[in-house]
Amino acid sequence: MSPAPDAPLARLDHVGRRFGDIVAVDDVTLDIAPGTLVGLLGPNGAGKTTLLSLLQGLRRPSAGRVELFGGNPVDARARRLLGSTPQETALPETLRVGEVIDYVGGHFAGRVPTSELAAEFGLSDLLRRQTGSLSGGQKRRVAVALAFVGRPRLVLLDEPTTGLDVDARRTLWDAIRRQHESGATVVVTSHYLDEIEALAQRVIVMGEGHVLADDDLPRVLARVGLSRVRLRSTEAERVAALSGVVRHEPDDDHQVLTVDDADDFVRVLVGSGLDFHDLTVRGATLEEAFLSLTAPATTERSGR
């Protein structure tokens, strides 16, 4: 029960989970090594939350094996060093903030004292308030603080800053970074690229239950940091065949091209002498970037 210090804290081995006909997680294999700050990125419905619930022991995999600290996460003993956040709407409304912290903290051996945790997450003035009276941002901070009350070795944060304003997000990010620096291994899910950019060292991109990319931050950014070029042209097919175009779809009388480097593409386009007008460029949204990662498979299937 006492694994080597650098053994993975969590491990998924060809894990699948279906809900009836829906495959939420499909053949996922990955390790969470100690000391890392991992970003789990993907659009809604990509399987991120299901993946976390497998690690939390809330659900059992329908295929493969899930390991947490060398044990089965369904077993309470395997979760002694795991911290996670409730949804912010989940906090019991009638309990005070201090009581909720003590309730959760009471489960762990070397728990952080309530006042210390409150100071770290800016909750000192809220300890006597019932959670039902808190604002959305305050509930978020309580929820994230709860993940750290047991001095966990592995922390799972599901969308920790969704719905917060810019300042509140940065404050929370700083707190998460400090916790990571003091030794916690953290997995953060998000569908915001900037959140993952701000926090993660290693990034796992999920889409439709699959792992699409699993790499360090700069390399994943290079793959999902795409641009969208919109233009009209009488020679659309030839424009789409230029180098750097990852994806092409017509949109009414316009052509929409997803490219990996907008500057390079414009240079190549001008150099080629092909006809074009009404050109606009904008950064691709994460959703569009994900589509391009899955694109080869889509194109083959639709026979285009």
Next chain:
Amino acid sequence: MTSATVSTEPSTVKLTMLHAKYSLVETFRVPIAVIGTIVFPALALLFFVVPQRTVADNPLFATQAVISLSVFAVMVNALFSFGLTIAENREKPWDPYLRTLPAPGIARVLAHVFSTGMLGLAAIVPVIVIGALFTAAEAPPERILAGVVALGVSALPFMLIGIAIGYAFPFKAAIAVIQIVMFALAFIGGLFLPPVMFADWLDTISRFTPSRQAREFVIWAVEGGTLEWWVWTGILVWTAVMLSLSLSLFRRDEGRRYR
């Protein structure tokens, strides 16, 4: 690191008390829920037993009526509090969060038993007081105390049945199932009509129900006499079977809301 933390791990007893404590704190923050539980059985006694003087003026009948209603009160409290609270909590996101914490299933089941058990015992106090003031029911104080303890013991199967229903059904289905179970157990168990009025075949069936066993057990504790073997055996068997069913339902549960 691992060995250092193992030594001070909170015990299952400590975790049980932790969950029971905050569950009671939550309940008492909405006092109307508590008042309902405490007032309902007292009203039932006032309306259904006190006006019937043939029963109310006869010490033996009155005492048995008070006991039957106390068993009914404890049973209703146990079935509803456990069944509905659990079914409702499973549909709220706080419950799945609690399941990610390192508390074994047995600690959470026992915490439910403890916290709702306290409420159930509070609910029979007004029944005893009204019974003493307005009916001929009588028993020495130490016998009443023995009756309350017996009530607590015989309530275990009802609590566990409530827990099992809570984990087995979604909220709306749980309401219907609990009502059917409640009236079936109350009638067949002789809580509404005394079993002496039963036909032989019904009396035989009645002896297998936890409500009949609870009634006889408490009557024995208050009035003395012989305790039939099927009473205590039945309570033990129901407790053991429902405990293992509750635990397996708890482990199987994934806070599932949809199929």
